[in-house]
Amino acid sequence: MTNAKEKDSSSCLPPNIYLRSLKHYTKMYRRSLEEPEAFWAEQAQKLDWFKIWDRVLEWQPPYAKWFVGGKLNVSTQCADRHAKTWRKSKVAIYWEGENGETSVLSYSTLSRDVNRFASVLKKLGIGKGDKVAFYLPMIPELPVFMLACGRIGAVHTVIFSGFSPQAIADRVNDIQAKLIVTADGGYRRGKIVKLKEITNEAVKLCPCVKKVIVIKRTGEVIPWIDGRDIWLSSLLDDAESFVEPEPMEATHPLYILYTSGTTGKPKGVIHSTGGYLVHSHSTYQWVFNIREESVFWCTADVGWVTGHSSIVYGPLSHGASIVIYEGAADYPTIDRWWDIVEKYGVTILYTSPTALRMFMRSGEEWLAKHNLSSLELLGSVGEPINPETWQWYYKNIGRKMCPIVDTWWQTETGGIMISPAPGIEQLPLKPGSATLPLPGIDAAVVDVNGKELPPCQTGYLVIKRPWPGMLLGIYGNPKRYQEAYWSRFPGVYYTGDFAMRDNDGYFWLLGRADEVLKVAGHRLGTAEIEGAVISHDAVAEVAATSQPDAIKGQAIVLFVTLKKENSPSEALRKDIIRHMRQTIGPVATPNEIYFVQSLPKTRSGKIMRRVLKAVASGQSTGDITTLDNETSIAEAKYAYQSLKKTKSGLGRELDQH
Ligand code: PRX
Numbered sequence: 306m307t308n309a310k311e312k313d314s315s316s317c318l319p320p321n322i323y324l325r326s327l328k329h330y331t332k333m334y335r336r337s338l339e340e341p342e343a344f345w346a347e348q349a350q351k352l353d354w355f356k357i358w359d360r361v362l363e364w365q366p367p368y369a370k371w372f373v374g375g376k377l378n379v380s381t382q383c384a385d386r387h388a389k390t391w392r393k394s395k396v397a398i399y400w401e402g403e404n405g406e407t408s409v410l411s412y413s414t415l416s417r418d419v420n421r422f423a424s425v426l427k428k429l430g431i432g433k434g435d436k437v438a439f440y441l442p443m444i445p446e447l448p449v450f451m452l453a454c455g456r457i458g459a460v461h462t463v464i465f466s467g468f469s470p471q472a473i474a475d476r477v478n479d480i481q482a483k484l485i486v487t488a489d490g491g492y493r494r495g496k497i498v499k500l501k502e503i504t505n506e507a508v509k510l511c512p513c514v515k516k517v518i519v520i521k522r523t524g525e526v527i528p529w530i531d532g533r534d535i536w537l538s539s540l541l542d543d544a545e546s547f548v549e550p551e552p553m554e555a556t557h558p559l560y561i562l563y564t565s566g567t568t569g570k571p572k573g574v575i576h577s578t579g580g581y582l583v584h585s586h587s588t589y590q591w592v593f594n595i596r597e598e599s600v601f602w603c604t605a606d607v608g609w610v611t612g613h614s615s616i617v618y619g620p621l622s623h624g625a626s627i628v629i630y631e632g633a634a635d636y637p638t639i640d641r642w643w644d645i646v647e648k649y650g651v652t653i654l655y656t657s658p659t660a661l662r663m664f665m666r667s668g669e670e671w672l673a674k675h676n677l678s679s680l681e682l683l684g685s686v687g688e689p690i691n692p693e694t695w696q697w698y699y700k701n702i703g704r705k706m707c708p709i710v711d712t713w714w715q716t717e718t719g720g721i722m723i724s725p726a727p728g729i730e731q732l733p734l735k736p737g738s739a740t741l742p743l744p745g746i747d748a749a750v751v752d753v754n755g756k757e758l759p760p761c762q763t764g765y766l767v768i769k770r771p772w773p774g775m776l777l778g779i780y781g782n783p784k785r786y787q788e789a790y791w792s793r794f795p796g797v798y799y800t801g802d803f804a805m806r807d808n809d810g811y812f813w814l815l816g817r818a819d820e821v822l823k824v825a826g827h828r829l830g831t832a833e834i835e836g837a838v839i840s841h842d843a844v845a846e847v848a849a850t851s852q853p854d855a856i857k858g859q860a861i862v863l864f865v866t867l868k869k870e871n872s873p874s875e876a877l878r879k880d881i882i883r884h885m886r887q888t889i890g891p892v893a894t895p896n897e898i899y900f901v902q903s904l905p906k907t908r909s910g911k912i913m914r915r916v917l918k919a920v921a922s923g924q925s926t927g928d929i930t931t932l933d934n935e936t937s938i939a940e941a942k943y944a945y946q947s948l949k950k951t952k953s954g955l956g957r958e959l960d961q962h
Contacts, residue, residue, distance in 0.1 A: 327730060327732065327733075328730070329729055329730045330726060330729050330730045330732065330741070330744075333729060333744050334741070334742070334744050336744075337744035337745040338745070338747055341362070341745060341770070342361035342362055343361075344744065344745060345361055345362070345371070345583065345745060345773055346358075346361050348583055348586070348587040348773075349361075349372055349375075349579070349583045349773075351586065351587070352377060352382055352582060352583065352586060352622070353377065353381060353382060353386055354375055354376065354377045355376040355377060355378070355552040356374070356375060356376040356552065357375055358372035358373055358374050358375030358555060358579070359373055359374030359375075360372075360373045360374065361373075362771065364770075364771055366791070366796060367786065367787060367790065367791040367798075368777070368778065369580075369771035369775050370556045370577075370580075371555060371556070371577065371579055371580030371583070371771075371773045372555035372556070372579040372580060372583070372773075373555065373556060374554075374555075375554070375555040375579050376552040376553060376554060376555065377552070377553060377555060377578065377579055377582070378455065378456060378550035378551060378552060378553055378578075379452060379455035379456075379553075379559060379578060379582055379618065379622075380419050380423070380452040380453065380455045380456035380550055381456075381550050382582060382586075382622045383452055383455075383617070383618065383621035383622050384397075384412065384415045384416040384419045384452055384621065385416050385419075385550070386624075387412040387415075387416070387624040388412045388413045388415070388416035388417075390624075392412045392624045393411065393412050393413040393416075394411050394412075394413065395411060395412055395624065395626065396409055396410070396411060396626040397410050397411060397412045397414070397415040397621065397624075397626065397627070398410040398415065398445050398448070398626075398627055398628075398629055399600070399626065399627070399628045399629070399649050400444065400445045400628075400629045400630075400631075401628070401629070401630050401631065401645060401648075401649075402444075402492060402631045402632070403492035403493065403494075403495075403630075403631045403632025403633065403636060404492050404632075408445060410445055412624065415449065415452075415621075417546060418449045419449055419452045419453050419456060420453075420456070420545070420546055420547050420548050421541055421544040421545070421546060422446075422449050422450050422452075422453035422541075422544070423453040423454075423456040423457050423548040424544040424545040424546075424548050425453075425518070425537070425540040425541060425544050426453055426454065426457055426459060426484075427457055427548060428540070428543065428544070429484060429516055429518075429540075430483075431454075431457065431459050431483065431484060432457060432458065432459065433457065433458030433459065433551055433553075433557075434458060434459070434460065434557075435459045435460070435483055435484075436459070436460050436461075436462060436480040436481060436482040436483065436561070437450075437454050437459050437460070437461050437462070437482060437483070437484045437485075437486065438461070438462045438463075438464055438473075438476065438477050438480070438482040438484070438485045438486070439451070439461060439462070439463045439464065439485070439486050439487075440464045440466060440468075440473055440485060440486070440487045440500060440503070440504055440507075441463075441466060441486060441487060441488055441491070441500070441520065441607075442466050442488055442490075442491025442492070442493075442498070442500065442522060442631055443466075443491070443606060443607060443629055443630065443631045443632075444488065444491070444520065444522060444629075444631060445629060446486075446488075446520050446537070447463070447607050448607065448616065448617045448621070448629075450486055451463070451560070451607075451613075451617055452617070452621075454560075455553070455559060455578070456548060456550050456551065457548065457551055458551040458553050458557065460480075460558045460559065460560060460561060461559075461560045461561075462476060462477075462480055462482065462560065462561045462562065462563070462573070463560070463562065463607055463608050463612070463613070464476055464477075464563075464608060465606055465608030465609065465890070465892075466491060466498065466500060466606070466608060467606075467608075467890045467891050467892055468608075468889070468890040468892075469503070469886065469887050469888055469889060469890045470503055470504075470506035470507040470509075470510065470887075471507075471510070471887070471888050471889075472571075472888070472889055472890055473485075473503070473504070473507035473511075474507045474508075474510035474511050475563075475570065475571065476563050476571070476573070477507065477508075477511045477513065477514060478510070478511055478513065479563075479573055479780060479781065480561055480573060480780060481513040482511075482513060482514060483513060483514065483515050483516070484514065484515065484516050484517070484518065485504060485507075485508065485511075485514055485516075485517050485518070486517075486518040486519075486520070486537075487500050487501055487504040487517060487518070487519055487520070488500050488501070488519065488520040488521070488522040488523075489501050489519060489520070489521055489522055489523050489524065489525055489527045490522055490523035490525050490527070491522055491523070491631065492522075492523070492631060492632050493632055493633055493636075494632065494633040494635075494636045495636060495637065497523050497525060499525075499527075501519060501527040501528065502527065502528060504517060505528055505530070508533075515533070516533060516534075516535060517530075517533055517534045517535070518535055518536075518537050518540065519534055519535065519536055519537065520536075520537045521536065521537070521538060553578045553579075554578070554579075555577065555578055555579020555580065556577055556578070556579065556580075556777070557577065557578050558575050558576065558577060558578070558777060559576050559577060559578040559581055559582075560575075560576050560613065561573040561574065561575050561576075561780050562574050562576070562609075562610055562613065562716055564610075564715075564716040564717070564828055565821060565828045565829050565830035565833050566785075566789055566821065566830055567789070567819050567820045567821060567830055567831075567832060568785070568830065568832050568833075569830070569832040569833050569835070569836040570833070571830075571833065572779045572780075572782065572785060572789070573779060573780030573781070573782075574610075574716050574717050574776045574779065574780075575776055575777040575778050575779070575780055576613075576719050576774070576776060576777065577777050579773075580719075580773035580774060580775070581618070581719045581720070581773070581774050582618060582622060583773045583774075584719050584720035584772060584773040584774030585614045585618045585619040585622065585719065585720045585774065586618075586619065586622045586623065587720075588619070588720040588721040588724075588743055588774075589614070589615070589619030589620060589622070589623060589720075589721075590623065590728050591726040591728040591729050591743055591744070592684070592710050592712060592721050592724050592725070592726055592727070592728060592743070593619075593653050593655070593682060593684070593710070593727075593728065594682065594727040594728035595620070595623050595625050595653070595728070597624075598652070599625055599626065599652045599653055599681075600626050600627075600628065600649055600650050600651050600652050600653070600679070601620050601625050601626065601627050601628070601651075601652070601653045601655070602627065602628035602630075602645070602646070602649070602651045602653065602654050602655065603615040603616050603620075603627070603655040603656075603684075604630070604634070604642070604654070604655065604656040604657070604660060605655075605656075605657070605686070605687075609687075609716070609827075610714075610715070610716040610719070611655075611686055611687065614719065614720055614721075614774075615655055615686075616629065619720070628645060628649050628651060630642075630645055634660055634663065634664075635663070635667075638671070639664070639667045639671050640671040640672070640674055640675060642660075642664075643671065643672055643674070643675040643677060644675060646675065646677055646679065646680065647675045647676050647677065647679070650679040651679055651680060652679055652680060652681045652682070653680075653681065653682045653683075653684065654680060654682075654683050654684065654702070655683075655684035655685075655686065655712075656683075656684070656685065656686075657685065657686060657687045657688065657825075657826040658685055658687070658688050658689070658690040658691070658694050658826070658858065659687075659688065659825040659826050659856060659857055659858060661685070661690070661694050661697065661698050661702075662694055662855065662856045662858075663856050665694065665697050666855075666856065669701055672701055672702070677702060677704065678704070680702065680703060680704075680707055681706075681707055682707050682708055682710065682727060683698055683699070683702060683703050683707045683708070683709045683710070684709070684710045684711075684712055685698070685709060685710070685711045685712065686711075686712045686713075686714070686826075687823070687826030688816075688823045688826045688858045689737070689814050689815065689816060689858070690711050690736075690737060691737060692736040692737040695709060695711070695736035695737055696736055699736070708725065708727055708731060708734060709725075709734065709736075710724050710725045710726075710727065711724065711725070711737070711738065711739045711740070712724040712739065713739040713802075713812065713814050715800065716776075716828070717775070717776045717790070718768075718772070718774055718775065718776075719773075719774025719775065719776065720773075720774040721743060722742060722743060722746045722748065722768070722772070723739040723740070723741065723742050723743065723746065723748055723812050723814070724739055724740065724743060725739075725740045725741075726741075726743060729744070733809075735807075735811060737813065738807070738811045738812060738813050739811075739812050739813075739814055740811050740812065741810060741811060741812070742812070745772055745773075746768065746772055747768060747769040747770045748766065748767070748768055748769070748812065749766075749767055749768075749769055749797075749806075750762070750763075750764040750765065750766060750767075750804050750805060750806050750812075751764050751765050751767050751794060751797075752764050752765075753765075755767075755793075755794040755795075755797070758806070760806055760807055760808045760810075761805060761806070761807055761808065762805065763803055763804070763805045763815060764803070764804065764805070765793075765794070765799065765800070765802070765803065765804070765818055766800040766802040766803070766804035766812070766814070767794055767797040767798060767799055767800060768797065768798040768800065769797050769798075771798075775798070789801075801817055801818055801819045801821060802814055802815070802816065802817060802818060803815040803816055803817070803818045820832060820914070822834075822849075822851045822859050822861060823858055823859055824851070824854075824857055824858070824859050824860060824861055824892065825856075825857040825858065825892075826858070827892045829861070829889075829892065829893060831848075831849040831850065831914065833889065834849040834861060834863075834885070834889070834893055834895075835847050835848070835849045837884070837885050837888035837889050837893060838863060838865065838881060838884075838885060840884070840888060841880070841881050841884045842868075843867050843868055843871040843877060843880075843881075844865055844866075844867060844868070844881065845866045845867055845868045846865070846866040846904055846912075847863055847864065847865050847866075848863070848864045848904050848912045848914055848917050849861060849862075849863055849895075849914075850862055850863075850864070850914050850917045850918040850921055851918060851921070852896065852897070852918070852921040852922045853922055854896065860895075860896035860897075861893065861894070861895040861896060862895060862896055862897045862898070862899065862917075862921040863881075863895050863897070863898045863899065864899045864901055864904055864917050864921075864941055864944070865881070865898055865899065865900055865901070866900075866901055866902060866903060866904060867900065873900035877900075878898050878900075881895075881898055882894060882895060882898070897921070897945075897948060899921075899941065899944035899945060899948060900944060901937065901940050901941055901944050902937075902940055903934055903936070903937040903940065904917070904937055904941075905917065905929070905932055905933075905934065905937040905938050905941065906932070906933050906934060906937075907931045907932065907933060908931065908933045910933075913929075913931075913932060915927075916929060916932070916938060916941075917941060920938065920941045920942050920945050921945060923945070926938060
């Protein structure tokens, strides 16, 4: 861990970013904590409501209900209300397919399509409270369908298009979705991802699914089940052009999004309609300082929360123009993104440190081919951005002229929580720090006993009071909700992250404090990974941990013991990787698998992952006095060193499609 003093250095920053005062921010922040309800009510008034709320907040720990009694509809906020103004002819979405196809949707087209898609859903019997799952590539139909669900009060779950049939089925069964929307395929690095085939496999495991809507993207021949599968195009033939928007209670769920935690099963994070939209709308303005002429590109997949809030609900609620790109960052060449920035005149780019590290590796000559002068603001999300990457981004992409907003948040927080906020005031930046909490966000760093720490000490990041984008709960599992977030430090929200606050009050996010890995920004629980590995026939025991990776931040490594009749081999290693890709998806591809005879355990039988993580990172194992079987460590070290010598690792793909 870098020490606090080193991190405090900000001399590398240009005066225009460093020397602005914090006056406005400080005033706004103070007021937001002193009069939180009045503060958030003012933000909420920026949206259109069918009915104004009776109470801003009902806080019955650990459940927060925002804007109780208020009614609104996300599709009117994100589409209709813009289509009624001059923005009807403004670009809502610039879409670019990986194969070079393009399309442009104006706000009037977006509004019309949302209505027609809502009509399609209604005609299939989908109504308020029903669950709809999306397993789609990054095509404009995805945001349109999300808004169409919102229009009629259906609750959507977007499933990342890199997930396997089993992972899809787990999510669909958990929410008992009646309908899945998929495509015949999608393009990824020049190949077709067979989304319909994968969906068919998944639906075999999901008796709740009655219909599958299929969107034509590739035109490939696909397996078809009559009576269940329907082309979207045929449904649109009979669609109405207007569907009355359902006045939705602010506290009604808008969507459920699955994310990994410390147990084997991903958890369904539920977000509300009103509080979530107020949070996404406000923070999007504060952080990205959006202007009418901005062209905003968030490179995340809609399958993650970043895509929900920063592709769909945040920008579209503002009537912003966004870019959506379907494919891989480096296809057909490593400058594809820079080509897109130039082509669409992107002004705000929001991406991940993993992507930036990949570009850093490829050198600057690719950038020199493109005019990036449209860029005004850069953003980072999903994992800590190391100062070196920050500097590279600032210098090479931002031409030393664009502030970088390093935004900290989570699936559970719904919107951005800690970040510079050029829309309020240009904060002094420090490379590698997400700076200060946004207004209304009461963040703190505490010790193991929940006591707030003095500056420059590392502890656990907590949020001390509810905020509008706060999750409503975990779908079907109130106990897990209570345990995961509210039990470690009673009364405050536990983020699961390590953090440090420096002498200026700036937050430095230092990675996960729990058994959750961040691999290329994707969140994966070690228990979930282990569950997938253990279901392989040859595996007796497994411990999943991580090692630092120059591009992905963290990479998965496995220590595996085999059942009696099996012995380690390259073929088995490959087969375990294949099995993991099939069970979870390519995101779970491990960098290394170490075969050992035994795993280091405490006397009570608990696997010591901390020790294995140290071994896999080539670091000292520290205190091992509670260890039961010391030879297991020597063995793990031996396995690590031998493999390091003999191979450069399997499955080292950045982009794991
Ligand atoms: O560990 C933190 C890391 O990502 C986690 C949340 O992951 P997820 O729910 O997938 O949402 C990611 C996108 C919002 C956090 O607990 N994280 C996110 N942003 C940052 C970060 N770590 C450091 N710096 C960030 N800016």
